[in-house]
Amino acid sequence: MSKLHYSDRSWGNIAKLANDTKAKATALFKYAEDNNIEVLIYETIRTKAQQEANVKSGASQTMKSYHLVGQALDFVPTKGAATIWDGYERADIKDFIKKAKSLGFEWGGDWKGFVDKPHLQNNYKGYGTDMFGNTESKPTVNAGGSIVDYLNSKKIDSSMTNRKKLAAKYGIANYTGTADQNTQLLNKLKSGSAPAPSKPAQSGYKGDSLVDYLKSVKKASDYSSRSQYATKYGIKGYKGTSEQNTQLLRKMRGF
Secondary structure: OOOOOOHHHHHHHHOOOOHHHHHHHHHHHHHHHHOOOOEEEEEOOOEHHHHHHHHHHOOOOOOOOHHHHOOEEEEEEEEOOEEOOOOOOOHHHHHHHHHHHHHOEEEHHHOOOOOOOOEEEEOOOOOOOOEEOOEEOOOEOOOOOOHHHHHHHOOOOOOHHHHHHHHHHOOOOOOOOOHHHHHHHHHHHHOOOOOOOOOOOOOOOOOOOHHHHHHHOOOOOOHHHHHHHHHHOOOOOOOOOHHHHHHHHHHHHOO
16 A cells, blocks of 8 residues: 555545545545545535635535535545546546445535536435434534524625625635634624724824835835725725725724
8 A cells, every 4th residue: 555645635635535435535545545546635624604604705615515414525636646537537536535435425516507526425324323432413504603594694695705895894804715714704793893993003103105115114015905994984986096095004003
């Protein structure tokens, strides 16, 4: 048995699966190592928030994903450290998929309509029928619930675009919809009020250029960052106009 470049990462992800699925995935990855079939098992268990983000982005089409109950894994062919996303037609990868099917996995590459070549799922006795230890498999939910469900209950736009705006308003930088970010945002929204803007940074710069001011206080001055600052300080529809920059500069200076 040879160790593949991504053996440690793959085994770590396999360890997160429910009992029967983990046993089958273990046999499958041992087969890959024994036959030097280079693959990476890059995702197994998934939280509800992660699945919501995948549905919003179009990466998935269901909130009843087998990833939520520990009965699915996603894999990609590799060559050394490189991931080969167009490599599913490789002869050794076909052997890997054939082995997976013999162990009881269903391959998303066989699906009609929404073809999902990285996906292998263990239907077992049905959705959520596998076990974690002696515990019945259930969808993994973030503590505090779902950010999307919360926003919908308040009749607030729950799209990724609006969540990004809300994240910027509440000081959550570089929002991409991860489970941790959704939990942070949900907790901040439930607290009832947005945090007050931080104290203006001290600067010796006295000019009228927003970019030069930001550089003087060692803050990012690119358009994306300025757009986030504008949202935080209540400036809507930031386009980088002279008027908006002057308004933002005054607010950031505390005027």
